[in-house]
């Protein structure tokens with residue numbers, strides 16, 4: 001029986017390029033002819049060192065990371081970095097204060113975590129709903145803050161910054177977990193960028209941290225050693241056992257990104273895919289509703305309701321069932337917001353997106 005193709009629109013862990021999975025499968029039992037799997041390899045071996053160095057140099061090349069930045073591959077996920085960032089950076093200035101932009105679930109969680117270690121200032125009036133980015137003219141930044149933090153793409157709400165916040169010289173920190181390498185970024189504008197791999201650059205287990213060297217060495221004394229950037233940077237992410245297999249998979253995905261034109265090509269494709277879905281929403285005369293301001297609609301996660309503004313739950317259930325019958329999975333919106341969410345990360349192809357677009361048009365025609 002012919003196997004039905006499954007298209008994964010999940011928000012993460014998310015779809016990986018087919019060629020990456022095939023290569024990992026081919027190499028699983030015998031990596032590069034050495035007779036063992038990467039899963040069994042010592043993290044101190046020269047073979048693993050080559051994997052680690054290759055992954056780092058690909059990342060440096062793809063993001064044009066300046067030489068005065070360190071790259072680390074850590075465990076603990078994006079959530080680990082919600083603690084890692086304040087533990088390492090809030091002590092940069094004596095006030096132990098940090099500015100946070102809270103535009104969705106993930107930045108809200110990060111701000112809450114940071115409150116354990118210092119003063120947190122939310123720089124804009126509290127939002128009633130996470131559907132917009134407050135105009136920078138309404139922000140009150142604190143010049144004595146140790147850093148300014150924002151989440152570049154709010155995965156749950158589909159809110160994405162298409163600009164880099166201006167901080168008047170204060171260190172800028174960004175969580176790029178869900179739009180990392182989906183578009184070019186000028187790393188030199190940031191003190192620190194972190195990203196969990198399981199959306200655009202690999203599988204769960206590894207989180208990339210890119211940090212300007214001069215910011216190392218200011219960790220609070222309570223900082224767990226595995227989260228101490230100075231220690232991990234000096235030891236090339238090998239203070240303790242790193243997530244070896246996840247780093248290897250990231251290396252394969254970075255190679256795939258490079259072979260497919262790098263971050264600029266990813267951006268072109270991601271804009272094309274997301275526009276395809278937003279165009280259908282916009283032309284649906286209120287049948288599909290995306291609550292997010294047009295100016296900050298995410299190219300990665302497209303959330304929408306079906307039937308009416310607040311969503312017709314029975315229609316949404318029917319939509320998801322129909323999608324599933326067509327092999328399209330993981331389209332359910334995050335449990336905190338409901339509705340539908342289509343995640344269109346790098347590995348989601350134009351053809352995958354076209355299949356979703358065709359289904360949305362068909363469903364609209366049937367129900368409008």
Ligand code: PLP
Nearest residue numbers: 077078079080106155177178196
């Ligand atoms: N930041 C963003 C933007 C995310 O989307 C997520 C998870 O989806 C996290 C942080 C938390 O990542 P983790 O589950 O790896 O801790």
